Amino acid sequence: MTWIDIPANSPFGPGNLPLGIFRAGDEDPRVGAAIGDQIIDLAPVAHQRDDSQVFAQPSLNAFLALGRPAWQATREWLLDLVRNDDNRSDIEPYLIPQSAVTMLLPFEVADYVDFYASEHHASNVGRLFRPDAEPLLPNWKHLPVGYHGRAGTVVASGTEIVRPSGQRKAPADDAPTYGPTQRLDIEVELGYVVGSPSTLGSRVAVEDFKDHVYGVVLVNDWSARDIQAWEYVPLGPFLGKSFATSISPWVVSLDALEATKVPLPPQEPAVLPYLASDELTNFDITFEVRWNGQLVSTPPYKEMYWSAAQMLAHLSVNGASVRTGDLFASGTVSGAEKNQRGSFLELSWGGREPITVNGEERTFLQDGDEVTITASATTPDGTKIGLGEVTGRILPAN
Incomplete structure (x- = not known):
């Protein structure tokens, strides 16, 4: 009351x-x-x-x-x-x-790390890009896969996103070309905000997660899929990701979310000891994705395979320190159903299955399109804990 x-x-x-x-x-x-x-x-x-x-x-x-x-x-x-x-x-x-x-931007971002913690998302991407192979790569269920992003391009909700340009090469092309991305996408994510730092050379144990992380924000990790596809082998995402990552203005504390925790899905095979705990949890958070005002997806966070505590433990297990203002994100949140996919790459199945948005067919983002992501967590008594929204509109390439 x-x-x-x-x-x-x-x-x-x-x-x-x-x-x-x-x-x-x-x-x-x-x-x-x-x-x-x-x-x-x-x-x-x-x-x-x-x-x-x-x-x-x-x-x-x-x-x-x-x-x-x-x-x-x-x-x-x-x-x-x-x-x-x-x-x-x-x-x-x-x-x-x-x-x-x-x-405004709620905190000064020190470092930014993005993970890949949804089995549904990773499996969908594997089926799209490696249709004749196992969807998950051999390491995926042994460690939280991630990459280091660019802290300086994390922007506040409402910041307009300029369509990025870069090298692209379709499989049928003889050589790469340069120009604006034609496959501009979103990624629905949950971001974790680090408060208390750790010491270089030490590691953060799974059990110490809440001593270091204050709370969460909503994340839209904008992605240029054609630029990403050409550049990411062998070292991973670079220019296809680094142009902009939008976050919501409100940081919701872990304590406010405490009653919304749910058990982590079973992890098979068993993880290594530094990632193991009897108290690993997710949050019962549901996202809503609106494309030009139309609801197109409702990804559920409770199905994420890797917990945030495991992400932080893996991030620091080599002795890498965390700093006040560090942001690490979950990676795309996707569920088992088509209307729970957290990227347009998945929703349009690589562009082969267009989505009808306000009467118009869409696969990837066009100039002038606007995406708004909202989310709320649910407690056992039905109380809603809102996470606010993160929004962005696409401007033409410079």
Whole structure:
């Protein structure tokens, strides 16, 4: 319960309270917490707290660096603010309509790593590109496959995406050509935001995941499939991925998602000890993908094969350190059904099965197209924890 008026079906109920960075008019950017269709301006509300300055910053990095005890204490403080009617007179002057502000990139991205954790997605891609071979490569069920992306091109939701250009070579072509991608795609992903760093040469154990990761954001990892197909052998994705990755403005804490956890699907064969735990979980999150406003897919996160704790353990097992502001993403989230596929590559089956969008046939993105991804997690009692949205519109190539 809360004394704040919250619209029906709001993604940001009193048990959520995600954090983000907003700008009101010409004022300096600072930290806010979402509640209903409003924002609590935390900088003035927190003026008597010892850590008040972290809420006056233009990114969440200073707050993220405080570590898990401070994250938990802040959540308890926020919950009291919105649930205790005695706080009403102190907080109401600092409630701002979300419609009156501009949301910015929530944190400065230190490093960006993208995984490939959905068995359904990996199997679909294998069938598309290796139809005469096993869909999964031999290593896939032994380790969370991933690659290092480009932190400097992670952008805030709403940023327009310029169609990238690069080398492409279709199988029937004699030589590569240069030009704008003709197979521009999306990838529906969940991103994990690192707060507490680790030491170079050490590793983060599966059991220590929550000591390092504060929360999650929605990710759209835009992909130029024709550029990617020509370049990725033998070293993996590069220019087909690095031009832009969009993230949602609100960071939802792991504590807010705690009640939405579900068991991880069985992993066969058994994983190596550094990836093993009796407490591996997923979140019961369902995404919705809208292409020019039309719902085209509803990928379920609970079916992901690799857990986020395993991704972080594998990322650091060689001694690679993690830093405050690191972002690592799940890879494309896809389910078993066609309407649960998290990329247009899969939905159109490599471009061979067009999708009807508002009466027009589509395979890959055209200039002017807009994609919006939303998501919510569900608790056992039916409470929804919204993750907000990430959106982007395609501009012509330069």
